[in-house]
Amino acid sequence: MAAHIGRRLRKGAASTALAAAAVAALAASQAPGVTIDDQGRQTTGAQATPEADSTAADGGDGTATGNGGYYTDLPPLNSPTASPGPTAGPTPGGPVGAAEAGIPATVLDAYKKAAAELRQSKPGCNLPWQLLAAIGQVESGQARGGDVDANGTTYSKILGPLLDGNGFANIKDTDHGAYDGDATYDRAVGPMQFIPSTWAWAGRDGNGDGVKDPNNVYDAALAAGHYLCRSDRDLSVQADMNEAILGYNASQDYLNTVLSWYEYYLKGTHSVPDGTGTVPRHRSDSGANHDPKPGSTENSGTHKPGRPDKPGRPQKPGGPTTSPSDPSTPGKPSSKPPTASDTVDHLADAATGTLSARTGDTFDRKIALTAVTKAGKAVPKVRVRFTIEAGTDATFTGGETVATVLTDASGKATAPALVAGQKTGDFKVRALLVGRTMATEYTATVTERQADTLARTSDTALTCTPGGEFADQVELKATYKNAVADGVAATATLVKSADDPTENDKGPYFKDAQGKTVRTLTGLRTDAKGLLKLPKMYADDATGTFLLRITTAGGATLTVELNVAQASPSPSPSSSDSPSPSPSA
Structure with missing residues (x-):
């Protein structure tokens, strides 16, 4: 994740030195980098993390959110109390207390329904619904305090910051603007903040309407549950839970924030009417081009002051003008250096060979390809996403249908081994260069097991x-x-x-x-x-x-x-076989 920019959080003042010391000690015990705002809420610091920075250069597709921004507010220091009552209204930025533990009814139902489905489909994952609630709080403030209709769809889109490389990962458009409305760069979308390229394979239909919509909290919660449960994780093991959360957003601060809300919700929550939930106030991407405020009908957000609408195109009074660095001018180079994925000209097969296996067997050959420039040079450290298309029960090792692989020093990416299911016939595996529309397909065949x-x-x-x-x-x-x-x-x-x-x-x-x-x-x-x-x-x-x-x-x-056949009758005894009569007395 790229370094967070311009993050300034206010520290609260306690009425006495003793209270201030107690608050500071407890906040520090909950998560590194914690501060207290002027309403007694906790917020985390703004430091970037090494693991986050490592993904920015190659598109950041190693996470569900693209390592975008999130709410840094932490739960109050006191434990949840009883519900404040059905008449409690929305409290964005209001006083702390029981309202912090209130989760909008439809949103809460979506979390519990998703966790119940995972208990059936992946019982070994042990996904607690409180973890989904913690991520939903940090990503979108529980869908902006439950601003959803009866079917769980948000009234307006919740969009993350523009992932254009300015303070965030550089993820060029992968959905032609279908989900995020931007045909140049991607944004995270919906209550659980999936980037379009991740939603394309991780999306689920959680409310049974036949549509996989990232703006629907039932769909998004179920997708998040399956995303967290990948790779045979057991979330009852803390190391696996930490790994799953960091896989959602690769930031130590993010991990600390989610775990704080998770522990808070474990102590007790209650349902509040939709639209009346408490909305967080502080973001890691404060001032960035992120989603609109609750109640707004706009979905595009606003730019930072002085920030160009497009890279290399500065604004002047009276409207935009063309400069020598304008990338839209023919023959003029962009002021932004190309990323590693930008240099890839094509994906070349690396002696994959024939992909064939019998039902239930592991394929003896793996899909392998090389990312190559126009000059024929290998491109290392770019991500290639392998996706098994629908219509087959074949998987990769571990039961997944999607695998993202980083090319090695020779530019080679090798997919995990394919495992045939019980369905015979041909199926496709699509290899896509993450952050680009460049892709190639492989055909694999599953044959029936035979006897002669x-x-x-x-x-x-x-x-x-x-x-x-x-x-x-x-x-x-x-x-x-x-x-x-x-x-x-x-x-x-x-x-x-x-x-x-x-x-x-x-x-x-x-x-x-x-x-x-x-x-x-x-x-x-x-x-x-x-x-x-x-x-x-x-x-x-x-x-x-x-x-x-x-x-x-x-x-x-x-x-x-x-x-x-009828059973043969038993032979009858002959007269000669009969015993002689006893002599008379």
């Missing part, structure tokens, strides 16, 4: 009497090119004859879960040892020889004979 040989594991004859059940179950072993064929799909059918593969209407049968007669079993699959054991079979009143045919993906077929 099937054999019974026993040669015991399969016999049964009419109306009875077969004593032995059919067990098979599948192989492919003499190796175990595990996970192979199979179908078992009791056929009419060797030449007629249609299902028989009499003779042996299986039973379904309700005990009904079935003579075709689908969805069968061999186990890790290539074995397949069929359910128990039964016979009706028909006698004779019947056929069971098992087929698998790959063409392996086995036909098994089943015999149904």
